[in-house]
Amino acid sequence: MGGESDNAILEQLQDLDRRHHLHPFTDAQALTQATPxxxxxxxxxxxxxxxxxxxxxxxxxxxxxxGYGRAEIAQAAAEAIQALSYYHSFFAVSNPYTAALAGKIAALAPDHLNKVFFANSGSEANETLMKLALLYWRAKGKANKRIFITRDYSYHGSTIAVTRLNGNQAMLDDFGLGLDDGVKRAMAPYWYRCGKDMSADEFGLFAAKDIETKILEAGADNVAAVIAEPVQGTMGGIVPPKTYWPEVERICREHGVLLIADEVVTGFGRTGNWFAQETFGFNADMMALAKGLSSGYAPISAAVISDEIASTIEQNTKILQHGFTTSAHPVTSAIALKNIDILEQExxxxxxxxxxxxxxxxxxxxxxxxxxxxxxxxxxxxxxxxxxxxxxxxxxxxxxxxxxxxxxxxxxxxxxxxxxxxxxxxxxxxxxxxxxxxxxxxxxxxxxxxxxxxxxxxx
Ligand SMILES: Cc1ncc(COP(=O)(O)O)c(C=O)c1O
Missing domain, CATH: 3.90.1150.10 (Aspartate Aminotransferase, domain 1)
Known part of the structure; x- marks a missing residue:
């Protein structure tokens, strides 16, 4: 852009955007006066x-x-669109791209995480995992296990169910949503803010203990899962002390509570390993993946579950009453496959x-x-x-x-x-x-x- 007509087009687009585009996480009133x-x-x-x-x-x-502008991803997308622009995955149908992607994720993921449900966003992946956790416990005859333990400063997305998991109170208050009985919030492993009088390692154990306290307050028989980001990205890049994660896993195992790792940010390499569970030395029962799965080139996410959870669900559930029109989309799967290929090749x-x-x-x-x-x-x-x-x-x-x-x-x-x-x-x-x-x-x-x-x- 640069010429006079280009400027006129730019102004026209800005005006259209200001008048017709409701932006996420934006001061809507200010934007009516400002220029996007x-x-x-x-x-x-x-x-x-x-x-x-x-x-x-x-x-x-x-x-x-x-990085932006990868020609090889554009080419993979174009080829997939020409071969199969859409087909769904309901009723036992699949497509070559999604089948290959499911296998690739299972191969890269920690050993016991081998079954993948595809969705379109991090919020949907987390919400899918919440539903699968409920399904799992019902299949085990423990229908009372319905409470999710989350943490201060957490971010798990913006659909209603996962909004309740977030540590951002404004996201609840603005919509009149409460934590309700289904969610309990524990302390974040935020040493700088919350652990002044302890060494980082002592504080890691202390913060993990707070999760145990919340489990015991709710009654372990009522708790479905602890859900947590390995590194809390959105709310401040909170990196937990090294003592934290192994202790959280131990607590979950001791009390028979599932551990869900929200690896939407950390998954696919950001912490220097494919998954942050490797970096911090723990194993989750389920994990959510999104952003790095396609490097943002396409809206795709994955809810990955352990063999034990998958087989329990498969043996006890007649039909999985859950899914999206664009779950397991061939084109987004092709894009994710190429993205992973680049991560590996380079x-x-x-x-x-x-x-x-x-x-x-x-x-x-x-x-x-x-x-x-x-x-x-x-x-x-x-x-x-x-x-x-x-x-x-x-x-x-x-x-x-x-x-x-x-x-x-x-x-x-x-x-x-x-x-x-x-x-x-x-x-x-x-x-x-x-x-x-x-x-x-x-x-x-x-x-x-x-x-x-x-x-x-x-x-
Ligand atoms: C850890 C984490 N989980 C979930 C989400 C939600 O993902 P999405 O915006 O794709 O719904 C985000 C988004 O920033 C995130 O950082």
Whole structure:
């Protein structure tokens, strides 16, 4: 874009968008007055909008792991559309792409997770797992096991059932939704905020114990599952202490409660292993996958269950009363297969574990000397940079002060996309990011923090 007519088209599109597009997680009232930013290209780790090129340290919404604009994925999609543009998977029908993808996921997943139900979003994958957990317990003659244990600062999606699992209270309050009797919330393994007087390892056990407390309060006979993200991405890049996950698994086993890993963000390599269960040393009974399954090239997700759960359901359920028109879509399956092929061919997961992860970690942790930065948490290619008003007391900035928003705006003006989440800047760059781009990103972040510090000091 650039010429006068291009500008006129741009303005027309912005106007159409403002008037007719209700945006997710957006200040709808502000947008009626503001101009939506139109992004129209993406290549590698960069997106371009209105002539401005931006390094995307968010990989979209933590999904574009193989980077933007992959011609081989476009080709795989085009071939699949020409061969079989659609067919469903109801009534025992399948297609070659989905069959191959199910096998591929089972081969990559931890040993005992071998059966896959396909859906379209992370929310749907989690909601599917909730339903499968209920089905499983009913099949075992334990229909009372209906309660789900979740955690503060969690994010599992935005359909009604999974909204109730979230730690974001505004998402419930705005719709008049309560936690109801079906959900109990435990503490998050958020050492910086909640574990000041303990070592990180002590706190990991302490936070796990809170899950046990919630199970006992509800009565283990009433609890279906604990559902949790291995690293809490959306709500602040919260990386748990290493003692946490093995203890959570032990507690679930001891009390006969299923463990559901929401690997929507962490699945397919972000923590330097194919799944974060390997990184943190635990085994879940079920896991949700989405974003990295197709690198965001297509809406596809997967609810993966253990052999024991699958066979219990298969032997006791006449018909699985669940599914979506576009579950197991041939084209989205073909796209996911090609995406996984790229991850394997280019050794992108191993590269995070051996090279990029340590480099990214070192660069991000280097920001901890900044007067505004309280803690930097990193695992693989996900980081939370938490700001504080006082490094000693860890005092939080009031959210209305929008300090993180200011830093991210400063970064945007310098050509970098990072995401503010309360008082935390979240970064989860594409796996194809280059060392020089990590340096560029870190420098921009530091400049943006400096600028914000200057503004705050002058106020
Ligand atoms: C951990 C986690 N689970 C679930 C979801 C929901 O996925 P979707 O937006 O595809 O419904 C997200 C989205 O950010 C997520 O981060």
């Amino acid at each position: 930013f139109l992004i129209d290209h993406g290549q590698g780790a960069y997106v371009t909008g209105q002539g401005v090129r931006l390094l995307d340290a968010m990989a979209g919404l933590g999904c574009v792991n193989v 050794h992108l997961v191993e590269n995070i574990r051996d090279n990029l992860g340590p480099l990214f970690g070192k660069s991000m942790v280097g920001l901890e000397d900044h007067p505004l930065v309280g803690e930097v948490r990193v695992n693989g290619l996900i980081a939370g940079v938490e700001l504080t008003r006082n490094k000693e007391t860890r005092e939080q900035f009031p959210l209305e002060a929008n300090v993180c928003n200011h830093v991210s705006q400063m970064a945007l003006l310098r050509g970098l996309i990072v995401r503010p989440a309360g008082n935390v800047l979240v970064l989860c760059p594409p796996f194809i990011i280059k060392p020089a781009e990590i340096e560029f990103m870190t420098n921009i972040l530091r400049d943006s923090l400096d600028e914000t510090y200057r503004v705050l000091s002058a106020a």
